[in-house]
Amino acid sequence: MKKLILGIFIxxxxxxxxxxxxxxxxxxxxxLVVGAVGDPQTYNPDARPDDNFYPMAQNIxxxxxxxxxxxxxxxxxxxxxxVSEDGTEITFNLHENITWHDGEPFTSSDAKFTLDMIIxxxxxxxxxxxxxxxxxxxxxxxxxITLSQPDASFLGYLAWYATFIVPEHIYDExxxxxxxxxxxxxxxxxxxxxxxxxxxxxxxxxxxxxxxxPKVDRxxxxxxxxxxxQIQAFYNGEIDILGGAPPIAEVxxxxxxxxxxxxxxxxxSRQYLAFNVxxxxxxxxxxxxxxxxxxxxxxxxxxxxxxxxxAATHFLSPxxxxxxxxxxxxxxxxxELAKAKLEETGLExxxxxxxxxxxxxxxxxxxxxxxxxxVKEQLSQVGIELTINSSEYAAWQEKVVDNQNFQITLxxxxxGPDVGAITSRVSTTGDSNFMGYxxxxxxxxxxxxxxxxxxxxxxxxxxxVQRILLEDMIIYPISEWVGSDPVHxxxxxxxxxxxxxxxxxxxxxxxxxxxx
Amino acid sequence: MANxxxxxxxxxxxxxxxSIVLNFTLIKLSPGDPIRVLSGQDSPSPQMQAELTAKxxxxxxxxxxxxxxxxxxxxxxxxxxxxxxxxVLKMIMERIGPTLLLAxxxxxxxxxxxxxxxxxxxxxxxxxxxxxxxxxxxxxxxMPNFWLGMMLIMIFSSSLGWLPTSGMVDLRTNxxxxxxxxxxxxxxxxxxxxxxxxxxxxxxxxARSSIxxxxxxxxxxxxxxxxxxxxRIFNKYVFKNAILPTITVFGxxxxxxxxxxxxxxxxxxxxxxxxxxxxAIHRRDYPLLMGIYLLLSISVAIMMIIVDVIYxxxxxxxxxxxx
Numbered sequence: 001m002k003k004l005i006l007g008i009f010i011x012x013x014x015x016x017x018x019x020x021x022x023x024x025x026x027x028x029x030x031x032l033v034v035g036a037v038g039d040p041q042t043y044n045p046d047a048r049p050d051d052n053f054y055p056m057a058q059n060i061x062x063x064x065x066x067x068x069x070x071x072x073x074x075x076x077x078x079x080x081x082x083v084s085e086d087g088t089e090i091t092f093n094l095h096e097n098i099t100w101h102d103g104e105p106f107t108s109s110d111a112k113f114t115l116d117m118i119i120x121x122x123x124x125x126x127x128x129x130x131x132x133x134x135x136x137x138x139x140x141x142x143x144x145i146t147l148s149q150p151d152a153s154f155l156g157y158l159a160w161y162a163t164f165i166v167p168e169h170i171y172d173e174x175x176x177x178x179x180x181x182x183x184x185x186x187x188x189x190x191x192x193x194x195x196x197x198x199x200x201x202x203x204x205x206x207x208x209x210x211x212x213x214p215k216v217d218r219x220x221x222x223x224x225x226x227x228x229x230q231i232q233a234f235y236n237g238e239i240d241i242l243g244g245a246p247p248i249a250e251v252x253x254x255x256x257x258x259x260x261x262x263x264x265x266x267x268x269s270r271q272y273l274a275f276n277v278x279x280x281x282x283x284x285x286x287x288x289x290x291x292x293x294x295x296x297x298x299x300x301x302x303x304x305x306x307x308x309x310x311a312a313t314h315f316l317s318p319x320x321x322x323x324x325x326x327x328x329x330x331x332x333x334x335x336e337l338a339k340a341k342l343e344e345t346g347l348e349x350x351x352x353x354x355x356x357x358x359x360x361x362x363x364x365x366x367x368x369x370x371x372x373x374x375v376k377e378q379l380s381q382v383g384i385e386l387t388i389n390s391s392e393y394a395a396w397q398e399k400v401v402d403n404q405n406f407q408i409t410l411x412x413x414x415x416g417p418d419v420g421a422i423t424s425r426v427s428t429t430g431d432s433n434f435m436g437y438x439x440x441x442x443x444x445x446x447x448x449x450x451x452x453x454x455x456x457x458x459x460x461x462x463x464x465v466q467r468i469l470l471e472d473m474i475i476y477p478i479s480e481w482v483g484s485d486p487v488h489x490x491x492x493x494x495x496x497x498x499x500x501x502x503x504x505x506x507x508x509x510x511x512x513x514x515x516x
Numbered sequence: 517m518a519n520x521x522x523x524x525x526x527x528x529x530x531x532x533x534x535s536i537v538l539n540f541t542l543i544k545l546s547p548g549d550p551i552r553v554l555s556g557q558d559s560p561s562p563q564m565q566a567e568l569t570a571k572x573x574x575x576x577x578x579x580x581x582x583x584x585x586x587x588x589x590x591x592x593x594x595x596x597x598x599x600x601x602x603x604v605l606k607m608i609m610e611r612i613g614p615t616l617l618l619a620x621x622x623x624x625x626x627x628x629x630x631x632x633x634x635x636x637x638x639x640x641x642x643x644x645x646x647x648x649x650x651x652x653x654x655x656x657x658x659m660p661n662f663w664l665g666m667m668l669i670m671i672f673s674s675s676l677g678w679l680p681t682s683g684m685v686d687l688r689t690n691x692x693x694x695x696x697x698x699x700x701x702x703x704x705x706x707x708x709x710x711x712x713x714x715x716x717x718x719x720x721x722x723a724r725s726s727i728x729x730x731x732x733x734x735x736x737x738x739x740x741x742x743x744x745x746x747x748r749i750f751n752k753y754v755f756k757n758a759i760l761p762t763i764t765v766f767g768x769x770x771x772x773x774x775x776x777x778x779x780x781x782x783x784x785x786x787x788x789x790x791x792x793x794x795x796a797i798h799r800r801d802y803p804l805l806m807g808i809y810l811l812l813s814i815s816v817a818i819m820m821i822i823v824d825v826i827y828x829x830x831x832x833x834x835x836x837x838x839x
Contacts, residue, residue, distance in 0.1 A: 031688050038795060041599045048554060122564045179601025197610050198787025200687050220687050225782045225791035228666060232674050233681040233785075394548025394800050401552075431561070 030514045032491075034507075035230050035243030036221040039197050043184040045164045046114065047177040049124040054161075055243065055507035056201050056221055060101075061164035061186035064092050064111060064143065065155065066505045067417055069495050071268060071319055073159045074502065077111070077187065077210075078143070087150030087453055092143040098210045100167050101191045108137035113168040115145070121176045124162035127431065129154070150451045152458065156417030189214045189510040198223055212503075215493065215513045234486065240514065241487045241494060243507070248367060251306045254486045262486040263496035264308040268319035268416035269481035271371060272312070273360070274409050277474055278436025281356060282407060288473040289331075290341035291408075294382040295375060296333035301479040304370040308484060312477035315469040316462060320419035323459045328466040330477060338382040349383050359387040362410040363396035371478060372410055401434050412481065419462060420450045426474065437474045490516040517828065524824050528817035535813035536806075540585065543805055544578055550598050550800040572598055574802075585806065594810070595803035599796070604807035607792075612774065612811075614684055615781065615788030618704065619773040622711040627766050629712065630719025631759075637720070638727035639750070650724070653717035665710040665783040672706060679706055682785035707784040711777055715769070722765055726758040760830060767823030771816040774808070 040053035045061055066076040075081075078092035098106040115135045118125050131151040136144045147154060157163070167185050175182050184192045189211065190203035201221040205214040222239055224230035231250050234242045246254055246262075254260045273291070275282040282288055301311040314324045339355075347355040360375065362368045369390060376386040386408075391399070400406045413432070415421045423446045424430040428438040442465065449461035469475065485507075487494045493511035495504050500511040551568045552560065569575045573584065588595060594604040637646040656664075673681040680686065684703050691699045730736065731754055739749050769776065774789055781790030789808065796804040 033687055038791070039600075042601075122567060126564065127561060177601070179597070179599065181601055196787070197607070198614070198785075198792065199684060222683065222687050223787075224682060224785045225794075226682075226785060229669060229682045229783055229785055232666075232669050233683075236673050236677065236681050238680060238682075238687075392548075392798055394550075394553050394798065395546075397552050398547040398549065 030216040031218040031220060032216040032241070032509060032512055032514065033220045033222050033239050034241045034509065035234065035239045036201065036223050037227075037230075037244065038225070039223060040180060040195065040201065042177070042179050043182055043192075044166060044171065044176060044178070045184075046118050046123045046125065046162045046166060047121065049162065056192075056203070057164055057184070057186075058188075058505055058508045059190040059203060059219060059510075060184050060188045060192055061166070062188050063159060063163050063165060064094075065159040067156070067159045068503065068505055069265065069501050071416055073155055073417075074505075076159075077106075077165060083155075083453070087152075087451070088147045090145045090147070090155070092145070094141045094143065095210045096141055098187050099208055100169075100187055101185045101206060102167075104167065104169055106165075106167075106187050107140040108143045109140075110168045111135070111143045111165050112137040113171075114165045115163075117166075117171065117176060118163070121173070125157065125160075128157035128161070129163070150453065152450055152453050153418035153420040160417040189508070190219050193218075198225075209510075212510060214510045216509070219509055234488075237488070240491055241509075241512075242485055245366075245482070245484050246486055248304065248306050248370075251308055251484075255307065259489050260486050261489055261491070261494075262308075262484050264482045264484040265496060266310050266318060266480045267414075267483045268317040268421070269412065269414045270312055270317060271368070271410065271412045271478045271481070273375070273476040273478065274411050274435050275474055275476075276404060276406050276408070276435055278404065279407070281358065284345055285471075285473060286341050286345045287356070288476075290338045290345075290382070291379065291384070292331050292473050292476050293334045293338035293341060294384060295378050295476065295478075297330065297476075297478045299333075299378070300371060300374045303374050304367045305479060305482065308482050310480040310482050312479055315466045315475070315477060316419060316422060317415045318480060319416060322455050323419050323462040323466075325463040325466050328463070328470040330470075333378075335382050342383070353383050354385045355383040357385040357387070358407045359389055360408040360410060361389045361391070361396060361400050361406040363391055363393040365393070365412065368410055368412070375410075404434055404436060420446070422446070422465070423450065426469065435474055437472070439468060439472065442468045442472075490514055520828055521821070521825055524821045528821050531817045531820070532810075532813050536586070536589075536810065537582075539806060539809040539813070540582055543800075543802055543809075544581075546800075548800045550574075550802060553799045554598060589810075594807040597796075597801055597804045599799055599801045599804065604803050607804065608789075608807055608811060611787065611789050611792045613788075614786055615774060615777065615790070618707060618711070618781065618786055618788060619777045621704070622708045622715065622777070623766070623769055623773065625708070626712045626715035627719055627762070630716040631723040631762055633716070634720045634723025634762075635727055635755075638724045638731070641728060649720065653720050656713050657717035657721075659714060661710055661714045662779050662783045664713060665707065665780055668706050668710055669784075679703075681706075682783075684787055703784075703786075707777075707780050707786055710780050710784075718765060718769075719762060722761050723758065726761050727754060730754050730758045756830065760827065763826055763830070764823060767819050767826075771819035772812075774812055774815055 034055070036052065036055065038052040040056060041050045042048055042053060045053060045057035063076045064078045065073050065081065068074050077094050077098065079095050081090055081092040083090050094108055100106055112135045115129070115132065117123065118129060119132070131147045131149060131154055133146045133148040138144060165187065170182065170185055180195070187210070189206055189209045191206045193202040193204050195201045200223055203219040205217055207213055221243070222233070224233060227247055230239070231242065231246055233239050254262050275288050277283055298311040301309040313329055315328065315330065316323055318324065342355045349355050360372055362372050372388045372390070376388060379386045400409050415425070425432045426437065427433060427443050427446050445461050445464050449458050449465070452458040452461070485494070485496065492513045492515050493499045495501070495506060495508055504510055551565055551572070551574065554568060555564060573581065585595070596602065597604055597607055600607070633649055637649050640646055669681050672679045680703050684700055685691070686699050736749060736753065739753060775793060777788070778790035778793060780786070781788045782794065793808050796808065
């Protein structure tokens with residue numbers, strides 16, 4: 001027996017030794033490895049939302065215009081564009097002599113085809129582009145989009161999600177939504193090479209790219225199913241760029257280390273509480289206000305996001321600084337006032353000192369469960385007992401969105417690419433308003449503001465919007481989503497860096513260089 | 517014996533049929549809708565939802581959906597994934613290889629090590645070695661496998677840098693030939709160690725206790741009285757009797773081979789069925805889920821038949837009872 005154990009031990013050691021000396025048939029040129037959370041579900045980035053493929057699509061495809069990492073609109077296939085006086089016609093002038101990755105020439109007709117298909121085939125951006133009336137391609141390098149009414153959010157939406165221009169010679173009605181069965185052909189800085197499920201997606205640089213040629217030869221997305229393992233793989237040097245925000249417990253380690261760089265950036269995306277105002281007890285604004293006074297969102301943020309966290313101060317995202325009105329700030333925490341508000345409504349504390357028992361519904365996502373835990377703790381201090389109902393997304397969607405069977409829910413999500421995005425969350429017909437809330441004055445303000453291009457005039461309407469949101473307190477903003485994507489110190493030109501930020505968008509690695 | 521096997525196969529088929537019905541019903545009963553998840557919005561427009569629902573045949577009655585499903589199944593068609601539009605069978609085939617590699621090798625290694633340790637400790641019951649192994653078997657048995665996996669990653673990858681943290685191959689370099697196998701082996705070591713460490717205690721305890729039990733039976737005492745040597749008694753009589761429960765546990769373990777190592781696969785980003793299955797559940801990809809569950813039912817049924825047959829072979833009393 002002892003000999004057997006010894007034998008196994010020796011064999012293992014020999015193999016281990018052999019492993020560490022295995023010779024590599026290495027490739028010439030630089031390879032950049034970026035972490036990814038899952039396998040792409042669709043190679044047509046416009047057919048349906050697929051967050052797994054999004055970072056890859058950012059490198060394979062181009063749009064007419066795109067958003068950089070500061071949420072500003074910058075040129076892409078279109079080198080410039082102009083909006084007509086009345087705000088309903090936008091003319092895009094495209095770069096010349098662009099080719100698709102398969103060598104076919106790109107023309108304005110591909111752009112027209114894509115935008116028409118998004119509408120016809122119910123693409124992921126169909127709701128975002130609903131003010132688009134028609135698309136024309138008068139010549140090979142010009143695209144003209146006509147809107148049914150002036151829409152200040154339109155350019156932002158066109159530059160954002162699921163509006164990548166796809167090749168007309170590849171797609172038709174039958175294969176538009178064909179998952180991963182048609183290989184992606186784009187005009188972007190990197191070309192698709194291969195996808196091994198559960199392992200990686202490999203891209204190579206496109207030497208015919210119309211913009212600056214990428215500095216690395218190969219771009220590999222390493223698929224990691226577990227966030228905690230992914231960060232260890234990053235520390236171990238298997239991944240050069242983490243490919244997402246690190247787990248909160250690791251932030252301090254990364255910020256304080258010379259081996260890594262991190263650039264926290266506030267995105268127009270925020271975590272907030274939404275109340276079901278159609279039912280008791282939250283049909284009473286006093287109770288909603290009591291909750292707002294009971295909560296301290298700075299404390300919640302500090303405890304759930306750590307030192308890079310950013311607590312919400314206004315009812316609109318700080319990414320649109322020009323609309324923020326300091327007269328209508330989120331109220332500061334005041335437990336006495338919270339209790340007074342509760343008593344005003346006629347509630348009495350029971351033998352345990354509780355005025356009210358309620359519940360919060362949430363799905364597992366990011367730091368949601370941490371936020372709910374701190375909210376529960378803070379509410380308990382003013383005599384509100386909170387039960388946390390945590391489920392996975394599909395079950396949450398059925399309970400909260402479909403059946404409106406909830407009292408409070410925790411929400412997140414993008415509130416861009418334009419400040420007008422708040423409309424879908426609070427207006428009567430808004431897609432993401434399932435609070436049972438309807439305020440005609442607010443609806444009108446939002447509609448008017450959405451058609452105005454001039455910032456100062458537009459901002460005055462959003463001041464009023466903030467006033468109503470403060471008075472009605474249907475949502476309680478907690479924290480901003482702070483995007484950060486740690487990279488190793490030897491990486492230069494990542495999308496957050498000085499060099500790249502004006503030129504590249506989210507997860508676009510054209511300017512990345514490995515300096516070691 | 518042929519009669520016995522026949523009966524077992526019929527039972528196996530019944531199990532598969534019942535599980536198809538149950539799987540279908542349970543999946544449909546669970547809250548959530550793949551179309552909603554597919555739309556990527558908290559609340560998609562009713563028109564978009566209706567079109568997608570019709571496209572995937574989800575507008576028909578549940579009964580019709582079931583009839584269609586079974587009809588296609590009879591033709592060997594497992595359907596097309598709602599998520600990726602790829603045939604379910606193809607998707608499963610892509611993922612099952614790595615799972616089998618990890619699960620089969622570790623099951624066999626754990627069986628050998630666990631049983632060997634069990635036998636040794638049973639023969640030298642109460643020795644210091646026995647105490648140490650028995651004690652540590654409880655420690656590893658009670659350890660969650662994902663936690664143990666993470667600890668091994670932190671020690672052997674992040675701190676010592678000896679082994680890669682995750683995945684199955686090195687992505688920067690394309691190894692070929694022998695170096696490729698070495699690379700896979702290097703990636704296999706940590707997840708395999710994790711699974712072996714938490715599975716060995718099962719086999720160890722079963723082997724140890726059944727051997728101790730058999731050795732205390734009357735016929736062994738009789739054999740000892742005849743003056744037969746301890747090793748001969750052990751090899752010829754104890755071992756064969758004591759190994760039966762181990763084979764049962766091994767068979768049950770193998771039946772869950774497709775999904776049994778899912779959590780360890782997720783921790784180590786091993787490109788097997790683990791994260792794939794979890795994704796299918798989250799997105800309510802009905803055809804894919806049904807495919808995975810079907811595979812699971814079939815492997816459970818087949819392993820039960822095999823275990824029963826081996827059992828009957830090793831212990832002929834079973835066949836007599838059946839008659």
